[in-house]
Amino acid sequence: MNVVFVARNVFRRLRHDWLTVIMLGTIPLLFILLFGYAFSGTPTDIPIVIVNHDSGKVTVNTKEFGTITLEKKMSDDLISGFGDHVFRARVMDNAEKAQDLVKRGIARAVIEIAPGFSQDMIDRVLSVTGGMTYSYHGQIVHLLPRAASGESTPPLLLSVDRSDVPTADTIVATVRYSLNTLFLSYLAGEDATLNWRDMMHTDDIYAAGAGYMDYYSPGVIGFAVTVITSMLTLISLVREERSGVLQRLLASAIHPWELSMGYTLAFTIISLVQALEVILIAYFLFHTMFVGSLLLMLLVIIIYTIGLQGLGTLLSGLARNEFQAMEYALLIILPGLILTEAFWPIEALSPSLRPLVFLFPLTYLNRALRAIMLRGAGFSGIWLDLTVLSLYALLMLGLSVAMMKKRGYSS
Amino acid sequence: MNGHASKEPIVRTKGLVKRFGQMFAVRGLDLVVNEGEIYGLIGPNGSGKTTTMRMLCGILRPDEGEVYLLGSRIPSFKVLRSIGYMPQENAIYDDITVQENLCFFGRIQGLTREGINENANTILELVGLQGKRQALARDLSAGMQRRLSLAVAMIHQPVLLLLDEPTAGVDPDLRISFWKHFKELSAQGTTILITTHYLEEASRCGRVGLMSQGRLIEEGPPQELEEEAHAKTLEDAFLTLVGKGREEG
Numbered sequence: 001m002n003v004v005f006v007a008r009n010v011f012r013r014l015r016h017d018w019l020t021v022i023m024l025g026t027i028p029l030l031f032i033l034l035f036g037y038a039f040s041g042t043p044t045d046i047p048i049v050i051v052n053h054d055s056g057k058v059t060v061n062t063k064e065f066g067t068i069t070l071e072k073k074m075s076d077d078l079i080s081g082f083g084d085h086v087f088r089a090r091v092m093d094n095a096e097k098a099q100d101l102v103k104r105g106i107a108r109a110v111i112e113i114a115p116g117f118s119q120d121m122i123d124r125v126l127s128v129t130g131g132m133t134y135s136y137h138g139q140i141v142h143l144l145p146r147a148a149s150g151e152s153t154p155p156l157l158l159s160v161d162r163s164d165v166p167t168a169d170t171i172v173a174t175v176r177y178s179l180n181t182l183f184l185s186y187l188a189g190e191d192a193t194l195n196w197r198d199m200m201h202t203d204d205i206y207a208a209g210a211g212y213m214d215y216y217s218p219g220v221i222g223f224a225v226t227v228i229t230s231m232l233t234l235i236s237l238v239r240e241e242r243s244g245v246l247q248r249l250l251a252s253a254i255h256p257w258e259l260s261m262g263y264t265l266a267f268t269i270i271s272l273v274q275a276l277e278v279i280l281i282a283y284f285l286f287h288t289m290f291v292g293s294l295l296l297m298l299l300v301i302i303i304y305t306i307g308l309q310g311l312g313t314l315l316s317g318l319a320r321n322e323f324q325a326m327e328y329a330l331l332i333i334l335p336g337l338i339l340t341e342a343f344w345p346i347e348a349l350s351p352s353l354r355p356l357v358f359l360f361p362l363t364y365l366n367r368a369l370r371a372i373m374l375r376g377a378g379f380s381g382i383w384l385d386l387t388v389l390s391l392y393a394l395l396m397l398g399l400s401v402a403m404m405k406k407r408g409y410s411s
Numbered sequence: 412m413n414g415h416a417s418k419e420p421i422v423r424t425k426g427l428v429k430r431f432g433q434m435f436a437v438r439g440l441d442l443v444v445n446e447g448e449i450y451g452l453i454g455p456n457g458s459g460k461t462t463t464m465r466m467l468c469g470i471l472r473p474d475e476g477e478v479y480l481l482g483s484r485i486p487s488f489k490v491l492r493s494i495g496y497m498p499q500e501n502a503i504y505d506d507i508t509v510q511e512n513l514c515f516f517g518r519i520q521g522l523t524r525e526g527i528n529e530n531a532n533t534i535l536e537l538v539g540l541q542g543k544r545q546a547l548a549r550d551l552s553a554g555m556q557r558r559l560s561l562a563v564a565m566i567h568q569p570v571l572l573l574l575d576e577p578t579a580g581v582d583p584d585l586r587i588s589f590w591k592h593f594k595e596l597s598a599q600g601t602t603i604l605i606t607t608h609y610l611e612e613a614s615r616c617g618r619v620g621l622m623s624q625g626r627l628i629e630e631g632p633p634q635e636l637e638e639e640a641h642a643k644t645l646e647d648a649f650l651t652l653v654g655k656g657r658e659e660g
Contacts, residue, residue: 244500248563251468251573253492254519407470 019320023327030334034353038338043170043347045088048109049098050079052091054117054155060126060134063142070136074118074182081178086170102161102205105371109160109171117155120199125186132188154201163207163374165215167345172202207289207374214289217282218369219342221301222362223333224278225271229305230332232267233312234325242321246407256404260397264309271305272298292372300372300382303389304365308332310396317403336362341370364388419482420445421571421602422467427476429462429625436462438625440476444604444618449597451613452606454622455653460606461499463622464575467604468496481570492521495569499576501560505549509540509559512548513566520567527566534562537592539585554580561589572596574605578612590615610646619645623653 014021056073082089090107092098101107114120126132126145134143158175162168176196183194207214240246249259275298282288311332319325336342339353340362346354357363368385371377379386422444429437437459444450452460465471467478469485478485481493503512510531517527535541538558543551548559557580564572578586590612593603597617605616613619613633620630629636629652633645640648 242500243505244498244502245504247465247470247498247500248496248502248516249519250470251491251494251496252516252519253488253521255488 017320017324020324020327023324027327027330027334030331034334034338037350038344038353042086043167043345044085045351046086046109046167046171046347047090047107048087048111048171049090049092049101049107051093051095051098051110051112052079053115054113055115056118058119058122059146060122061144061146062134062136063131063144064139065136065141068136068141070134072118072122074121075113077185078113078117078178078182081181082174086174099159099205102159105161108164108167109158111175112157112159114153114155114157116152120152120155121182121186124194124199125183128192129187129190132186152198154197154199156200157203158200159203159205161206161375162204162210163215163370164345165207165210165212167347168204170347175200206376207291210289210374213282213286214374215370216343217278217286217288218373219366220282221275221278221369222304222340222365223336223342224274225301225305225365226308226336226362227329227333228274229267229271229308230312230329231326232270233263233309234316234319234329235322237263237313237316238319238322238325241316250404250407256407257401260310260313260401260404263313264306264397267309268302268305272301275301288373290373291376292374293378296378296382297369297372300365300368300386300389303386303393304361307361307389307393307396310393310398310400313400314396314403317407335360339363341366361389361392364392418446419479421448421481422450422604423479424463424467425477425479427463427466427478428474429459429466429471430474435625437466437473440625440627442620442627444602446602447597447600448618449593449603449605449616451616451619452604452622453608453610453613453619453649458622459625460622461575462625464496464498464573464604464606468494468573492567493570495564495567495572497560497564497572497574497577499579501556503548503556503559503563505556506547508545508547509535509551509562510544512559512563516563517566520569522567530566530568531562534565537588538562539588554582554585557581558585568601570601572601572603572605574603576606576608578607578609586612610644610649614645621649621652628652 052075054073054075056071056075058070058072059067060070061067079089095110095112098107098110098112102110123146126143127148131142131144133140156175156179158172160168160171179196179199180194237246250256279290279294279297283290315328316325319328338344339349339356340360341357342362346357349357364385368382368389371382371385375381420443422442424440424442427437427440427442428435440459440463442463452463454460462471466473467480467485469491480487480490483490504515507515513531513534514524514527517530522530532541535544538561540555540558540562543555548556551559557577561574561577564574578589581589586609594615597603607613616633618630618632619636620627621636622628629639631639636652637643637645637648640651642648642651
């Protein structure tokens, strides 16, 4: 019977803590809604650039007229085969400028189609089929295979930013699939497979050969720092509030900014130690890619931690007990898992949720860490992320000091 | 010890009001405590003693009225170094040692390491924790933690001590020793404002203020209050005056 009394008492206590009840109801809801709405399956709307130099002129042998030249731009069929949701394509003429967009992180890949693409494709089709009919000036002609011209350069060059491994894999798979589909569409039921390596060459602009562990490591670092800092800040401050220590401190000769900065310094050091721990294990045990500057990486983590600590201080003012503190920490951690590109690229999220990604500072940390670790980015490569994180840190630090000041208004 | 040169009262409040929602915790409190005085605030639970203490030390903003400590209007950061505040909670770090607690709070009150060590010897002897310097605060008994809390409030030898229920949970022998020390401090010029539930302790104060429903309903030396209430003890006087205050309030 005592079991029932104990259980009933738990619910009685909850009746007087509406915030906790609301959180208990909201957090699982948030979990399932975020997961349910967040993932749209494979990445979509991937920004790419297409540089199409395909001349569309194909020279073929015919039974009827000997060698003729046809207008058949097969690259158009290839591009329309990409569909309109996987890629958000921009068309450019200059391959170098297109690659620059990838280097600047504006596009994820460049698909460069050589002038001889259609010729190459028709030759491959005819060599498999041994010939096909074609309507030429209103007359049906028989196209015949040409003699093989020996080794040739693949007519499609795919330059991809591999620092975003899931997106890079989706790009490569989509282009491969479209090439094969195009090839099969001309075979009229013949059973054959396209050796896509002959048609397509892949070039990694960044993070050549990177795998999923390389992609996840920066996310794990960002996520670990977020979990530990938010929990530490919230729980320690709520404990200090409840034990009376905070009141005593606020009635002492210590400025709120000194108090706030003191906590920030301590938690930042702890976060740095943890981040280093993850980096070292990832590097030495899992041999993850690390091509950038460790110091720059630590600087970014410091700036992010300052902001997060400020946010934790603000939320600690709302939490009345350690339980509520944990719930607030979850509110920081949960979106951090899904909506910050820690483990999934923005393109893998449902389009309606994508704008939210830009609201979370952890997104900018993850982007900066990934850029440093996998692309070897310096200040100029992460200036936008660094600026957002710095503004966030300043804002949160200012607000946390103001909150401390409000708690002990004498200081 | 920090000095206070002027002849201004050490504590002066004018028309202090604090509301929590619709409820008045303190209403129109005028309080004056002079240098070297031991002033006891007594009153039933919820009478506004702790709220008054929190407004005095600047962690609660009054809705109306003014607080002056050592001649400066609160909020004033410079005054905080001259105040020792002991809240109702122990307000110590229980995961560090006794010595480390004294050291931390001493440092933020501006003491040097040497100054802390010097003061710590006297204070730890007073609170009976001299053998516990290296003990973790969480390993101390409840009474010892309370004593450590008092030691922390006194480590920087403040001019004004604001003590909220300092002897709650402390055994009688030690309470006597605390009061002996409070008297010594008072004789040296330290002003002590104390809240207590122990009326026999209140009778040791130079003056007591009797709070009820957020108001200061009577104040004066304990003997005068007893006479006024035609009571033999302060406890009887307390019951009579609080009853009268409730009828009037």
